[in-house]
Every structure is written in C-alpha cells, then in structure tokens.
Amino acid sequence: xxxxxxxxxxxxxxxxxxxxxxxxxxxxxxxxxxxxxxxxxxxxxxxxxxxxxxxxxxxxxxxxxxxxxxxxxxxxxxxxxxxxxxxxxxxxxxxxxxxxxxxxxxxxxxxxxxxxxxxxxxxxxxxxxxxxxxxxxxxxxxxxxxxxxxxxxxxxxxxxxxxxxxxxxxxxxxxxxxxxxxxxxxxxxxxxxxxxxxxxxxxxxxxxxxxxxxxxxxxxxxxxxxxxxxxxxxxxxxxxxxxxxxxxxxxxxxxxxxxxxxxxxxxxxxxxxxxxxxxxxxxxxxxxxxxxxxxxxxxxxxxxxxxxxxxxxxxxxxxxxxxxxxxxxxxxxxxxxxxxxxxxxxxxxxxxxxxxxxxxxxxxxxxxxxxxxxxxxxxxxxxxxxxxxxxxxxxxxxxxxxxxxxxxxxxxxxxxxxx
Numbered sequence: 306x307x308x309x310x311x312x313x314x315x316x317x318x319x320x321x322x323x324x325x326x327x328x329x330x331x332x333x334x335x336x337x338x339x340x341x342x343x344x345x346x347x348x349x350x351x352x353x354x355x356x357x358x359x360x361x362x363x364x365x366x367x368x369x370x371x372x373x374x375x376x377x378x379x380x381x382x383x384x385x386x387x388x389x390x391x392x393x394x395x396x397x398x399x400x401x402x403x404x405x406x407x408x409x410x411x412x413x414x415x416x417x418x419x420x421x422x423x424x425x426x427x428x429x430x431x432x433x434x435x436x437x438x439x440x441x442x443x444x445x446x447x448x449x450x451x452x453x454x455x456x457x458x459x460x461x462x463x464x465x466x467x468x469x470x471x472x473x474x475x476x477x478x479x480x481x482x483x484x485x486x487x488x489x490x491x492x493x494x495x496x497x498x499x500x501x502x503x504x505x506x507x508x509x510x511x512x513x514x515x516x517x518x519x520x521x522x523x524x525x526x527x528x529x530x531x532x533x534x535x536x537x538x539x540x541x542x543x544x545x546x547x548x549x550x551x552x553x554x555x556x557x558x559x560x561x562x563x564x565x566x567x568x569x570x571x572x573x574x575x576x577x578x579x580x581x582x583x584x585x586x587x588x589x590x591x592x593x594x595x596x597x598x599x600x601x602x603x604x605x606x607x608x609x610x611x612x613x614x615x616x617x618x619x620x621x622x623x624x625x626x627x628x629x630x631x632x633x634x635x636x637x638x639x640x641x642x643x644x645x646x647x648x649x650x651x652x653x654x655x656x657x658x659x660x661x662x663x664x665x666x667x668x669x670x671x672x673x674x675x676x677x678x679x680x681x682x683x684x685x686x687x688x689x690x691x692x693x694x695x696x697x698x699x700x701x702x703x704x705x706x707x708x709x710x711x712x713x714x715x716x717x718x719x720x721x722x723x724x
Contacts, residue, residue, distance in 0.1 A: 306468075306497070306520070306584035307624050308391065309334040312555055312599050313342060314351065315589060317606035318366035319379040325589060326379070330386035332617055333624030337383055338391040338470060338586065340555060340601070342376060346400025348436035351601040352393075352472065353400035357457045373464075380465050391468040391497070392461050396454050396485070397476045398423035398437040405453075406438050411446030412453070414439050425473065425504055442478050451481055455488050462489065468497035474521075475505040475513045482516035499549060499584075503556070507538050514545040523548035525581055526557065526574070530650045530669045536639060543636035547583030555588055555599040561613060562596040568614055569671040569715030575616075576697065576717045579623050580633045580665055581652070592616045622697035630695065630721050632661035642685055648675050649712065653685060660724035662686050668712035677718075679708045688724040695719050 309329035316322055329337060344361050346353040365372035380390055399405055401420055406413060414421035420438035424431055440450055461469065469489075474482065482500075489496045500518040502510040514521050521542060528535040542548065552574035553560045564570035571594060579585040588599060594613035597604075627633045632654055642651040650667040664685050668675045679685070682692050682704055694701040696719045710718060 306336050306549065307334045307579070307627060308336040308338050308549070308584060308586040309388075310338045310340075310555065310586055310588040312589050312604065313339055313361075313364065314601070314604040315599060315606060315608060319364045319372070319375040320366050321606075322379045323382050326383045326386050326388060328592075328617065330388055332592065332621045333628060334587075335388060335628075336391055336468065337388045338468075339393075341393045341395065346402045346436060348400070349602055350400075350434075350436055352395060352398075352434075353436045354395055355400045355403045357395075357399070358460050377465065389467040390465060391470055391499070392464075392466040393472050394458060394461065394469040394485075394498075395472045396440070396481065397473040398434075398439050401436055401438040403438070409446060409449070409453075411444055412440055412450040414441040414444070423473070423476075425476070427504060440477075442481060451484060454481075454485060458485055458489050459492070462492050462496070467493075467495070468499065470499050470501055471518070472501050474500035474518070475502045475509045479512055479516040482513070482518070486517040507541050510538075510542055511545060514542060518546055520547045520549050520584055522586075523550055523582055525550040525578055526552060526554075530577075530667065531647070536641065539636060539639065547636045549584035549586050550578035550582035551586040551588075552578045553588060553591060554586065555601065558598050559596050560591070561594040562598070564671070566594070566613065567671050567715075568594070568616075569713070571614075571616065572619055573667065573671060573715035573717060575620060576623050576719075577665070577667065579627050580654075580663070580717075580719065581639070583634060583636050585624075585627065587620065592620055619697060626695050626697055626719055630661065630663065631659050632656040632663040632721060644677075644679070646675060646677070649677055651685060655687070660688075662688065662690075662722045662724065664692075664720040664722075665717055666710075666712070666720070667717040668715055671715040673714055675712045677708075677710050677712055681706045682708050682720060686720075686722050688722055690722040690724050692720050692722045695721055 341351045343354045344356045346355045360372040365375050422433050423437035423439045424433040497519050499520045500513050502521045595610045637657045638655045640653045644651045648670045652665040654663040
C-alpha cells in the first residue's frame with residue numbers, strides 16, 4: 306500500500322480534491338486516506354465526531370449543497386485515477402456533545418456525573434482530550450454499542466471506502482475489533498483494516514494486531530538508524546501482520562520544518578519509510594516541503610503554502626521501486642549489517658514469499674557526503690545471484706568490484722537480487 310493522506314482541512318471542499326488526486330496518482334500512490342469526514346462537535350476537531358452517519362457540511366461547495374454527493378464525485382474521480390479509498394473508523398470515542406451521549410448514556414464511561422474523556426500516554430505523560438467522550442466496553446450497553454459501530458462500518462462501506470484506519474485501536478478490546486472486522490469482510494472480502502497503535506507497547510500492538518488486522522503503523526519515523534529497538538519491534542509483530550511506515554503524519558511536526566529545511570532529510574526519511582515496511586504513508590504537502598503542522602482543529606485551506614521544493618519526481622521514483630520489487634512490499638526478515646562506517650546504514654531485507662533480496666545503503670548524515678567502500682556488494686547478500694541497482698536516483702548499470710560510491714548527504718542506494 307502506497308498511501309497519500311489527503312487531509313480534508315487543508316484540501317478543502319471535496320470538489321477541490323481532483324488535482325490532489327491526480328498528483329497522488331502521478332506520484333505512484335495507489336491509496337488515498339482521508340481523515341474523518343463526519344459532522345463534528347463544538348470543538349470542531351476532525352476526531353470529535355458528532356454524527357457518524359453523515360458527511361460534514363464543509364465538504365460541500367457551494368455552501369448548502371449536498372456534501373455526500375460532493376464526496377461521491379471526488380471518490381469516483383479517485384477511482385478513475387486508479388486510487389482506492391481509506392477512511393478513519395473511530396471506535397474509542399465520539400464528541401462529548403454528540404447526541405449519542407444523551408441518547409445512549411450506557412455506552413459511555415462516567416465519573417462524577419460527567420462522561421470520562423478519552424486520553425492517551427505520550428512519553429509517559431497522559432494527554433486528555435476534553436472534547437472526546439470515551440466509549441465503555443465494560444458496561445451494560447456493550448452489545449448495543451458494538452452493533453452501533455457495526456452500523457457505522459456498514460455506512461462507510463456503502464459510501465465506497467475500501468479500507469479503514471482504525472483510530473486508537475489498542476484502546477478498544479480485541480474481541481470487539483474481531484467482530485467488526487469479520488462483519489466488514491462478510492460484506493467485502495477485499496477490505497483492508499489498519500490498526501493505529503502508535504504510543505502503545507509492543508505487547509499491546511501484538512494483541513491488537515492479532516484481532517485480524519492486515520497492517521499496523523510502525524515507529525520507523527523516530528529511528529536513529531542505529532538503536533536495536535526498531536528491528537526488535539518489527540520482528541515481534543511481523544509474524545502477525547505487516548506494517549506501514551511514514552516520514553511524518555498529521556500527528557507529527559512537518560519534517561521540512563523540523564529539519565530546518567534540509568531536503569536531504571526529507572528525501573532520506575521517505576526512502577527509508579517506503580522500503581522498510583509493507584506499506585508507506587505520506588501526508589499532503591510533504592512533496593512540497595510544507596512547514597505548517599497539520600492541525601485537526603485549526604488547519605484551513607488558506608494554510609496551503611507556496612512550495613518550498615518539488616519532490617514529486619523523487620517520490621514517484623521511490624514508489625516505483627516499491628511497486629516493482631515485492632521484497633519491499635512486505636515485513637520480511639531484515640538485518641542491519643556492520644560495514645565499518647557508523648555513519649552508513651546497511652540494511653538487508655529478504656522476502657518470505659519470493660526469492661528476492663534487497664539491500665539499502667543509506668548515508669545517515671544529512672549534512673555531509675560519505676564514501677562507501679566494499680570489496681564486493683555480494684558479501685551483503687545471501688545468494689550469489691546477480692545484483693541489480695534500482696536506486697531512485699542515478700541507478701548504475703554496472704557494479705564494479707571493488708565497489709566505491711560517494712553517497713550524497715542522506716542519500717540511499719538500493720540493490721536487489723533474485724535467488
């Protein structure tokens with residue numbers, strides 16, 4: 306899955322999405338993920354859903370026209386461009402001022418006469434969202450609540466969505482997810498379910514994934530290309546399902562801003578995210594080096610920035626490598642190989658399904674070039690099969706022995722072999 310996150314607050318009304326969809330398809334993406342499209346509560350946060358069976362009025366243009374019709378037209382345009390659609394499925398909470406809280410109080414956790422607010426832990430700190438009421442899966446209304454969520458899933462399927470990012474999935478009991486996923490797959494066997502598990506433990510991720518999810522999101526964005534934890538987490542989960550990497554998301558700062566406008570960092574992180582995992586996600590604006598962080602409440606179409614760069618060609622070539630070589634389309638066995646220079650990452654990947662191997666040689670340094678030397682690249686692969694350079698920039702037709710290449714800042718070289 307190569308997923309383009311079309312953030313609706315930035316993209317604006319659905320009838321304006323066509324150019325974004327065409328650009329996403331031209332960059333080699335095959336999925337579009339759109340954050341919640343429903344009417345919202347008083348906080349106006351995308352995730353403070355007030356009515357999960359309707360489309361938010363601000364997706365319509367002109368104002369007062371039918372937002373559901375506008376969304377259908379946009380989705381049809383995306384399908385014509387070869388794109389599938391992913392929606393948020395929010396099963397942990399709703400807006401605190403949603404009519405659901407009044408009409409079905411038994412579906413919610415309560416404390417001192419108030420609905421308990423949804424929360425999460427971020428680096429040991431509890432974050433509480435005052436605008437979100439948490440569903441109660443231990444109370445007397447559990448069966449009806451699960452039936453309600455099944456109806457929400459049915460509504461999204463009927464709206465034409467092909468996959469679902471299940472928000473805060475680890476906070477919802479696994480048996481609830483198992484029931485919802487089974488219900489969805491009875492409707493359509495090709496539906497894809499992705500668990501959002503960031504911020505939880507590996508054991509929580511494994512337990513959530515075991516409910517039947519196709520994919521989870523991994524934490525590769527925060528890897529320093531050296532510590533052991535990422536591959537340890539990767540190995541603990543990959544026997545259950547694949548993962549999706551990302552260089553930034555709607556929950557993180559913009560990488561272009563975070564890196565001080567360093568294009569090498571932006572290229573490096575997208576290349577790694579795309580080739581490390583089964584899937585990759587990139588939010589709208591990454592290709593143009595946008596600086597303003599996406600905000601689920603405050604972002605507006607007027608926040609569209611003048612591009613600081615144009616990485617559409619680079620992203621297209623990286624996505625092309627991912628699409629062409631199945632070894633980069635799964636969470637197969639992976640290993641970091643020592644190469645002598647601590648500033649160069651040598652990552653080997655194998656395929657569990659096909660006789661392919663991949664090799665990523667990456668300059669960790671985003672400020673200075675590094676020389677990579679090897680008596681032969683074959684020493685890093687398990688087979689004696691011919692090696693092919695498929696790097697997204699300046700691929701080489703001939704690989705000399707001994708091998709030498711001067712890696713530009715942040716540059717990654719990509720090689721494949723078929724056993």
